[in-house]
Structures are given as C-alpha cells and as structure tokens.
Amino acid sequence: MSAKTLYDKLWEDHLVRSDEDGTGLIYIDRHLVHEVTSPQAFEGLRLSGRRPWRPDAAIATPDHNVPTSGRDQGIRDPIARIQVEALDRNCETFGIPEFGMNDVRQGIVHVIGPEQGLVLPGMTVVCGDSHTSTHGALGSLAFGIGTSEVEHVLATQCLIQKKSPTMRITIDGELGPGVTAKDLVLAIIGEIGTAGGTGHVIEYAGEVIRSLSMEGRMTVCNMTIEAGARAGLIGVDETTIDYVRGRPHAPAGELWERAEADWRRLHSDPGARFDREVRIDASRIVPQVTWGTSPEMVAPVDGRVPDPARESDPVRAEGMRRALAYMGLEPDTPIGEIPVDHVFIGSCTNARIEDLRAAAAVARGRRVAEGVRQALVVPGSGLVKRQAEAEGLDRIFIEAGFEWRDPGCSMCLAMNADRLAPGDRCASTSNRNFEGRQGKGGRTHLVSPAMAAAAAVTGRFTDVRELQEEA
Amino acid sequence: MDKFETFTGVVAPLDRANVDTDAIIPKQFLKSIKRTGFGPNLFDEWRYLDHGEPGMDNSRRPLNPDFVLNDPRYRDASILLARDNFGCGSSREHAPWALTDYGFRVVIAPSFADIFFNNSFKNGLLPIVLPSETVDRLFRMSSGEHALEMTVDLADQRLLPAGGEPIPFDVDPFRKHCLLEGLDDIGLTLQHEQEIRAYEARRREQAPWLFGSG
Numbered sequence A: 001m002s003a004k005t006l007y008d009k010l011w012e013d014h015l016v017r018s019d020e021d022g023t024g025l026i027y028i029d030r031h032l033v034h035e036v037t038s039p040q041a042f043e044g045l046r047l048s049g050r051r052p053w054r055p056d057a058a059i060a061t062p063d064h065n066v067p068t069s070g071r072d073q074g075i076r077d078p079i080a081r082i083q084v085e086a087l088d089r090n091c092e093t094f095g096i097p098e099f100g101m102n103d104v105r106q107g108i109v110h111v112i113g114p115e116q117g118l119v120l121p122g123m124t125v126v127c128g129d130s131h132t133s134t135h136g137a138l139g140s141l142a143f144g145i146g147t148s149e150v151e152h153v154l155a156t157q158c159l160i161q162k163k164s165p166t167m168r169i170t171i172d173g174e175l176g177p178g179v180t181a182k183d184l185v186l187a188i189i190g191e192i193g194t195a196g197g198t199g200h201v202i203e204y205a206g207e208v209i210r211s212l213s214m215e216g217r218m219t220v221c222n223m224t225i226e227a228g229a230r231a232g233l234i235g236v237d238e239t240t241i242d243y244v245r246g247r248p249h250a251p252a253g254e255l256w257e258r259a260e261a262d263w264r265r266l267h268s269d270p271g272a273r274f275d276r277e278v279r280i281d282a283s284r285i286v287p288q289v290t291w292g293t294s295p296e297m298v299a300p301v302d303g304r305v306p307d308p309a310r311e312s313d314p315v316r317a318e319g320m321r322r323a324l325a326y327m328g329l330e331p332d333t334p335i336g337e338i339p340v341d342h343v344f345i346g347s348c349t350n351a352r353i354e355d356l357r358a359a360a361a362v363a364r365g366r367r368v369a370e371g372v373r374q375a376l377v378v379p380g381s382g383l384v385k386r387q388a389e390a391e392g393l394d395r396i397f398i399e400a401g402f403e404w405r406d407p408g409c410s411m412c413l414a415m416n417a418d419r420l421a422p423g424d425r426c427a428s429t430s431n432r433n434f435e436g437r438q439g440k441g442g443r444t445h446l447v448s449p450a451m452a453a454a455a456a457v458t459g460r461f462t463d464v465r466e467l468q469e470e471a
Numbered sequence B: 001m002d003k004f005e006t007f008t009g010v011v012a013p014l015d016r017a018n019v020d021t022d023a024i025i026p027k028q029f030l031k032s033i034k035r036t037g038f039g040p041n042l043f044d045e046w047r048y049l050d051h052g053e054p055g056m057d058n059s060r061r062p063l064n065p066d067f068v069l070n071d072p073r074y075r076d077a078s079i080l081l082a083r084d085n086f087g088c089g090s091s092r093e094h095a096p097w098a099l100t101d102y103g104f105r106v107v108i109a110p111s112f113a114d115i116f117f118n119n120s121f122k123n124g125l126l127p128i129v130l131p132s133e134t135v136d137r138l139f140r141m142s143s144g145e146h147a148l149e150m151t152v153d154l155a156d157q158r159l160l161p162a163g164g165e166p167i168p169f170d171v172d173p174f175r176k177h178c179l180l181e182g183l184d185d186i187g188l189t190l191q192h193e194q195e196i197r198a199y200e201a202r203r204r205e206q207a208p209w210l211f212g213s214g
C-alpha cells in the first residue's frame, strides 16, 4: 500500500460514495453553528419540510453579534437581537444543542469546539465560517462552508466535495524567545502570499510545529485561510492527545483507549507525496506586525514600512500605495515608531488561555500608555474567562488599564458595539486587516497577544523581547 | 424544490448589461434572517425613487415609472430578459432568492456570472444563455405595445414565443434532470440515503466515540 498523507486518510475515512468524475459525498462528524450564517439554512429546512439528519452532531452558540458587556440587560442592537433570538428558536425547534449567550460554555465557535472536546482528532468539521480551518490543529479535516451547504449538512450530514491538492509546509529550526505561533503564521503568509495556498489543504510539519502547544497550533491553522487554503492540518501526537484527554465531550474509559489507538495513525506516512512542498526556517523569524490591508503585508518589528517605489511589479506597487494611503503610513517609517490608540486582544486566532497568559505577562505591573484610548481583552469563551480569573489575569489587565470583557467575536469584525472609528489605529490579535474590518476607516495591525500588550503599554509597536528582558 | 414544469409567462425586458448582485438585492437587505421576502426589494434602487431600508412599507414608496417592472405591461412577468454578464459581483445567494421570491422562474441573457449561474440552479431558477442576436430579437418582440408571452418547455429545451418561431436552448443534462424532478442538491444527496445509513452503521462500529454524546 502506498504512503498516504493525513488528508488522504481523513478523506478515505469519510467517503460515503464517489462519482466517476471524482466528486465525493463526504460524511460530516461535527457541525458548528452560529447566528449569522444559519438562519436561512434553518428556514430552508422549514420550507422543504425537512428535519436535521443528526441534530446531536451539531452544536450552536451565538458569537458574532453578542455584546461583550452588560449582557444581563440583553442585546440592545435590534438586528443582533433578532439573529441571536432566531438561533435560540431554531435550535429549540430542530433539537440542536446550544450554548446560549449567558451559558458559561458560550464563546467563539472555534474556541469552544476544541475546549469542550466536541471537536476530536479524525473528525470532519464544518461551520458556516471561514476560520473553521482552526480545528485542523487537532488532526481533523475542517473547513468553512456557505449557507446552502449549512442547510445541506443539516439535512443530510454530508457534503458534496472534490478532493483538493495538498501542500506541506515544513518549519525547521526553533522559534526564538518571545516569538510565537502568531508571528510564525504571519511570517509564513508574508512568504507564500495570501494566494499562496489557494484551493490547497496545507499540512504543517517539522520540529517547530511539534514543539507548539495546541493553542499555538490552532493559531497557525486558524490563519491558514488567509493564505487562500481550504484547510490546515497538523498530525496527531502526544500534545494532541494530552489536550483532548478529559474534555467534557471526549470519550472516556474503554472508548478512550480505542479512540487513542485510532488517533495515533492520524499523520502522514513517511514518503507520502504532496502536490507542493515549502520549507521555512524558523530561526530567523522575529515578532511580526502587519503594515497594510492584507495579512501578507507584514514586516518584522525591527523593520520598516516598505516603499512601493522599490517594488518592481506595478500591480503590487499600486496595491501597496493604496494600502499605505488607507493606513495613513509613510514608506520607510520604522515599525517601532508607529503609534497605536487602540488595542484588541481577542478573536478565534488568539483568545485562548495561553494567549491571555502571554499578554498578561507583559501587562503585569505596567500601565496602558497615555495615547491608548481603549485596550480591550475579550476572552474566547466563558470558560477561558473563568480560568483567567482563577489565575488572576483579569486583575493584572484591569490594574494595567485594560477593559475585561465577556466572550465573543467582538472587535475582530465589529458586528457588535466594539468597533474602531475612522482613522483609529489598532494593534489587534485577530486575523484580518482588511479595510473597514474593525470598523469603517479603522486601521488594523495584526500582531501576537504579547506584542499587542507591548503596544498597549508603550503606545507604539515595540519588540516585546525588550520588555521581557526588563522583567 | 418544486418540479420545474412547462409554463407560459410574460417576458420583462431589462435592457442592461452587467446587472450585479448588489443591484439585484442591495446589501442593506442582507441583514434579514430569512431567504423569502426579498421580492419587494428586488432591484430596489431602480424600482423605487426613494432609498430603501429594511422594514419599510414598500406599498407606500414612490415607484420609478421608468423602470421596466413598474410598467403595467410587465406587471406579472415571470421571465426576465437581460444583457451580458447578468449576476456579477458578490456571491450572495440572496440574488436568486430575491428573483424567485418576486416570481421570476427564468432569466435569459447572452451570458451570466458563474456563481450566480450556479446559485440559480440551486434555487429552482432557470438561467438560459442565448446568442446575442436571439436576445436582440426577443428584446424587440417584448418591447412592443403588448407584452410578449412565451412558453418555456424545459423537457424539450425550447422557448415558444407567442406568434414566433420556437427557440431551442442548451442546458446541462444533469441540471435539467434536477430541475425537472424538483431535486435540489439536498434532494439529490438524499437519493443516497441508504448509502449514508450504511456508512454510519459501519463507522459506528469502527469509531463509536464519534456518535456518542460523550
């Protein structure tokens, strides 16, 4: 038998049938549902008189629209309220389990799935949301889908798919102190570009990936979508298994033994062939800061804003010029001289407990700088929030002048009240720096949680390693 | 999805190229949680003289008398005739939802944007590509004093304009089958219900932890 990639194994495990032209019907094990992309899918079921195939395979939670403060007073924005109420009602009608807005287990779908053990290695996982790629960190095949497909999965537990080409990114060497998974994935996107992985399933491999925690791996897989890929994957190892063990919905006892044995085959075989191979040397990666309006527009913190005049490709140069105009930046400005007035620590990329610990370690004993008007910390789930409070992280943030909020997507996409005003400049741990993403006219710089905290306490982008040496 | 049966309807000539999905259904209406109810806001910016927002009483809004759908001749149109590249722009599925909710069942144009074309079939709307000359001819026939009535026969793949020659058209055989049988993607997948059940039974043996509530 020939050597298989992890993707081959996951595909074969889930193939219900395939047509002559290679179109497959793929079985879906877990369907994550949130309030924004599901209402029309539920209405479709209703109009066609269909029922969910397996309601227990779905799990719903409101995250995109929920307020991050004053929840006891309900949701003030009428449109958000209608969407959240519609989700509650649809889940009740169709028997889908839901963590409602005031449940401690509520949070960003991509945080709560793994946290609850609702996402397990070897599963197929879908959600009407592009950052579903996050879950590939557990060795599951996970991707975002559209509203028609949400309905399709609800009604049939399957999806019609063609197999994607594969790409392996091997990261050799070692990450330096103060350099995180976020810096790594930003550097990867900077290197291969936002179209670098188009249509591919990317598997991450190499020593650096093996040494990352599950939180770090989720950060990397989360941003895989920003490289244009369909899904990100990381093979199962001890770190994966230790993470899953004991989670509320993980198997236990004899079933755990069987599951664990099965999961241990979830990695690419030696000699497996990929359609593309990329190698990255981690040792030269330093903390990263995006300067433009696409995640590939990224620079090392000790670097400078690039000059479009030095770009030979005229289309790229024009894109850079437009980005710099939007961002209000001059070519050749040292990254370390860009001041920030907002800081956002949150999102499905970086709102897990380890992210909050990293930010708190920098904030501890310091104060949010004068020019920073708002510094938000939005935990990824109610349980992350509770854990952080048990560790006293909330006190550290509050004493430093950060606002400590309730879980949700918040300023990652600014669908709720948390948003930038035109011209605001934000150091953000989220995943997209598109024009208007955090509010019309807002300027987003993507960074790691430690770098965001460093920007908060110094009022500009600062190499967090300098602060870590001081401490 | 309802079966697509032969029907006779009025043709509305929308003499524009590059009709984009934001023109078909402007973005302020996407906040809705429904996939029905978009019909009154179909072509909102062209159809009304004021600016439309969700929740307005559309029956009280000033109509643009120059817009084709407000012309009494085309009041009950169910066939839309347009120019090149119909449905370009964002991938919103709300565009076919709005057209079918209004009552359109067929759109005829010399070319369509790809995603719109695919989304249409998923929602029981038949997009028909005809040569520019034929489209020209239909524009002339439908713009006279009286509206043009036309029969759409999908099974035989032809249009029968009242008082004119039959016009044959092409359609992908698989998609034709789906429309005629009223099969959406979901209906199609459900034809494999037994295979899905068999897969589940097998999988439940191999990996029971995927099926327990844990």
Ligand code: SF4
Pocket: A063, A064, A108, A109, A110, A129, A131, A347, A348, A349, A408, A409, A412, A413, A430, A431
């Ligand atoms: S946190 Fe941001 S990227 Fe993640 S699911 Fe929410 S809106 Fe999407």
